[in-house]
Amino acid sequence: MANKERFFAEIEQALKQVLPKDKQYIALHEPTFAGKEWEYVKDCLDTGWVSSVGKYVDKFEADLAEFTGVKRAVAVVNGTAALHICLLLVGVKAEDEVLMPALTFIATANAVSYCRAVPHFIDSDFTTLGVDAQKLDEYLTKIAEIRAGECYNKLTNRRIKAVVPMHTFGHPVNLTALENICQKYKLELVEDAAESLGSYYKGQHTGNCGKVAALSFNGNKTITTGGGGAILTNDLELGTLAKHLTTTAKLAHRWEFRHDQVAYNYRLPNLNAALGCAQLEQLPGFLQKKRLLADNYQAALANIKGVEFFKEPADCKSNYWLNAILLDKEFAPYRDELLAYLNEHGLMCRPVWNLMYTLPMYANCPKMDCAQAEDIARRLINIPSGSSLI
Known part of the structure; x- marks a missing residue:
């Protein structure tokens, strides 16, 4: 895809716009020890x-x-x-x-x-x-x-x-x-x-x-x-x-x-x-910072076509433990390439877990049609989410 490299760079720039500028590598979710x-x-x-x-x-x-x-x-x-x-x-x-x-x-x-x-x-x-x-x-x-x-x-x-x-x-x-x-x-x-x-x-x-x-x-x-x-x-x-x-x-x-x-x-x-x-x-402060981080991500990614920041459901207040982005279906085949690109550029990002029935010990368990879970798994990426990033 001709625009793939530009798409990767836009996401990288959007994330780095939100994140601290003084770190060469940013982990997915580090603990914060700032109290007693x-x-x-x-x-x-x-x-x-x-x-x-x-x-x-x-x-x-x-x-x-x-x-x-x-x-x-x-x-x-x-x-x-x-x-x-x-x-x-x-x-x-x-x-x-x-x-x-x-x-x-x-x-x-x-x-x-x-x-x-x-x-x-x-x-x-x-x-x-x-x-x-x-x-x-x-x-x-x-x-x-x-x-x-x-x-x-x-x-x-x-x-x-x-x-x-x-x-x-x-x-x-x-x-x-x-x-x-x-x-x-x-x-x-x-x-x-x-x-x-x-x-x-x-x-x-x-x-x-x-x-x-x-x-x-x-x-x-x-x-x-x-x-x-x-x-x-x-x-x-x-x-x-x-x-x-x-x-x-x-x-x-x-x-x-x-x-x-x-x-x-x-x-x-x-x-x-x-x-x-x-x-x-310190939990109330952690939650406040994580919500601000999520808001900043949402704003930074808003104008990039092909990616959506995942927001809390209606009638809910999420802790935004791990922030997530969902790629549009046309970019889903390049998820792993994007993961490699972001990690190589100092941003620790991860895919969602492998679906349980794809693992050998659970392959024969009963299951319903899981087409939506499969679609989510193909397109979802977790991005840095620690409260210390704000």
Whole structure:
């Protein structure tokens, strides 16, 4: 294409117009440590409380619950562990099917596999990059039936227990429509909110729909604990059970090691929680900067034909965790060339994840037609998004 090189250069110039001029290479999403991280971590070292209990674990859980508006937050070692426990809490068992987007990070599918359940892949839409609720409803009308108050796949004869929407890059999915689907088909709603801390759907923080939700605090998330995650719930009994299951099901006793069921050592160390407490204190500022960065990108890219900056869905407030651009279909065949060009010119940019059913271990899982997810995957590029870039 004759205009390909000019198109690449226009995008590069637009991005660099927004980004800091004093850096030779700009990462996709670096953490920002500008608060009390050193003070809180040093306190852990000075007092010796560095492992899986301590005041920072308690504070981090309380602060998370307050910020997100849930009744209970349980801190764990990573977001995948959080989602694994969420699925167990809603009753996902071996051989159950769990509906989830084909367009997601592999942790969503892996958490289902940890339960020895079966991922069932569904399509995404262009307004949220997440689950297409209308298309899912139409699909379930064809393949699902209710037996004794539970949903079954007529094609595989397996129970369909839950749907796990993932808020892609922090953009909330249509939760109202998904709640209606879950009620209609007797499904549990489990939010994979790993990427959406600081995102709101119709004024309510993500993670408040359904019985449980999962967060992630990996090093590239909006806030980080190094590694880490959390389970969110508005059911206090489930919250207590989540804490029990993630702390080896150990019963309180002055000295004996008493455990009452097979459980998991998913505890978040106090050191990591200390980092998280300091990061949470800065979260409003991070979100403000990330929104300004997104606004600047949108303005800089507005007059370039062939590319669109992805904006938050209607009635939502996104954290803009990872900013994304979508190439017009005529430029889609050159996505990888553009990625190479941008990276060679000092801008760390990435494609979206490979669709789950294209991976060998999930190639034989059930799936609906995912034409929209395939189209998104061909055309989407993530661009630098850290809060330190403003």
